[in-house]
Amino acid sequence: MNEFMRAAIEEAEQGIAQGHGGPFGAVVVKDGKIIGRGHNRVVANNDPTCHGEISAIRDACSKLNSFDLSGADIYTTGEPCPMCLGAILWANVNKIYFGCTIAENDMIGFRDDVFYKQLSISTEKMKDRIVQIDHNECLALFKKYAAIKNKTMY
Amino acid sequence: MNEFMRAAIEEAEQGIAQGHGGPFGAVVVKDGKIIGRGHNRVVANNDPTCHGEISAIRDACSKLNSFDLSGADIYTTGEPCPMCLGAILWANVNKIYFGCTIAENDMIGFRDDVFYKQLSISTEKMKDRIVQIDHNECLALFKKYAAIKNKTMY
Numbered sequence: 689m690n691e692f693m694r695a696a697i698e699e700a701e702q703g704i705a706q707g708h709g710g711p712f713g714a715v716v717v718k719d720g721k722i723i724g725r726g727h728n729r730v731v732a733n734n735d736p737t738c739h740g741e742i743s744a745i746r747d748a749c750s751k752l753n754s755f756d757l758s759g760a761d762i763y764t765t766g767e768p769c770p771m772c773l774g775a776i777l778w779a780n781v782n783k784i785y786f787g788c789t790i791a792e793n794d795m796i797g798f799r800d801d802v803f804y805k806q807l808s809i810s811t812e813k814m815k816d817r818i819v820q821i822d823h824n825e826c827l828a829l830f831k832k833y834a835a836i837k838n839k840t841m842y
Numbered sequence: 843m844n845e846f847m848r849a850a851i852e853e854a855e856q857g858i859a860q861g862h863g864g865p866f867g868a869v870v871v872k873d874g875k876i877i878g879r880g881h882n883r884v885v886a887n888n889d890p891t892c893h894g895e896i897s898a899i900r901d902a903c904s905k906l907n908s909f910d911l912s913g914a915d916i917y918t919t920g921e922p923c924p925m926c927l928g929a930i931l932w933a934n935v936n937k938i939y940f941g942c943t944i945a946e947n948d949m950i951g952f953r954d955d956v957f958y959k960q961l962s963i964s965t966e967k968m969k970d971r972i973v974q975i976d977h978n979e980c981l982a983l984f985k986k987y988a989a990i991k992n993k994t995m996y
Contacts, residue, residue: 736909736932737896746889755890755996770961771932774925777957778890778996803931807924810962842909842932 692717692763693787693822695725697829700740700765703727704833709842710798711833712740714764716748716757716781723760724748731840740764741772745779757781765826766793767818769800770807784818787826796834797841846871846917847941847976849879851983854894854919857881858987863996864952865987866894868918870902870911870935877914878902885994894918895926899933911935919980920947921972923954924961938972941980950988951995 692715699713709728716724726743730736741764749755761783762776767790776784793800803809811818833839846869853867863882870878880897884890895918903909915937916930921944930938947954957963965972987993 730909730932734903734907734909735900736903736911737891737900737929742891746891749888749890753888755884755888757890769928769932770963771925771928773961774923774928774957775891777953777960778884778923778925799931803928806931806967807927808962808964808967809924813960813962 689822689825690763690785692722693765693785693825695722696740696763696765697787697825699725699727699744700829703729703740704836706732707839708732709738710766711796711829712764712766714740714744714762716744716760716762718748718757718760723751730842736842737771739769739772740766741768742775745775745781749779755779761785765829766790767800767820769793770803770809773809773811773814782817784814785821786818787820787822788830789820792827792830796830843976843979844917844939846876847919847939847979849876850894850917850919851941851979853879853881853898854983857883857894858990860886861993862886863892864920865950865983866918866920868894868898868916870898870914870916872902872911872914877905884996890996891925893923893926894920895922896929899929899935903933909933915939919983921954921974923947924957924963927963927965927968936971939975940972941974941976942984943974946981946984950984
């Protein structure tokens with residue numbers, strides 16, 4: 689499998705092992721190197737904006753001392769929600785590689801699909817920048833999360 | 843004018859006076875009281891996700907020790923970008939009161955309108971939750987920002 693998606697999954701695994709939030713990890717990659725990483729910490733931080741992609745973008749920007757990630761790509765275990773799509777655009781991240789789909793977020797109890805409909809979002813005009821990879825490995829991660837009992841949902 | 847929009851404008855004024863970022867301030871209001879406030883700090887923090895609404899939501903959540911702002915509203919000097927709309931939905935903020943429009947963000951040099959088109963966003967299905975108020979006062983704020991020379995754009 690893709691080495692960067694493997695790193696994104698490892699991030700997500702760390703997050704769910706510690707009860708930080710959903711099974712969402714992300715890494716930002718530039719010139720073949722990981723320059724930022726993060727996982728969902730909504731529950732741990734009581735911060736609804738602390739998604740994996742947002743965390744990875746903030747980490748990369750902090751390391752580069754720049755709000756501009758032009759030339760970088762992002763690898764994320766789940767297809768980005770509207771908030772994270774917006775953050776990716778503002779940060780000038782180029783390509784988005786994701787594992788599980790918005791429909792699979794719904795399957796494990798998240799509302800991304802509802803928000804896509806509320807905002808009538810279509811990624812058709814961005815389709816050259818959004819690529820699904822390593823679906824099986826990410827789906828295994830999502831199923832592992834779904835099996836955890838008594839977790840805090842958001 | 844509305845007292846909460848006045849507080850949002852004051853937040854934005856503080857931000858532009860210090861060169862933190864664009865003319866965007868926001869306050870989160872619950873039970874008639876401001877429970878969170880923030881302004882754009884994209885330039886100051888080198889963080890493309892640090893918009894006024896995101897800052898105000900994070901501030902309110904931090905004070906409530908909760909990722910859930912159900913029953914709260916947000917007042918913001920500019921119509922929210924896709925990222926902030928997503929954050930508002932995840933945080934369960936109810937009503938959005940804004941001053942200047944997405945088209946006026948474009949007028950002062952920001953790309954919100956481009957991102958709305960890239961994601962094909964329509965807020966039609968949320969129209970009962972989005973209300974424009976105090977346009978003149980917010981437009982004066984935007985014009986003040988537009989007149990600042992040699993500022994860092996993002």
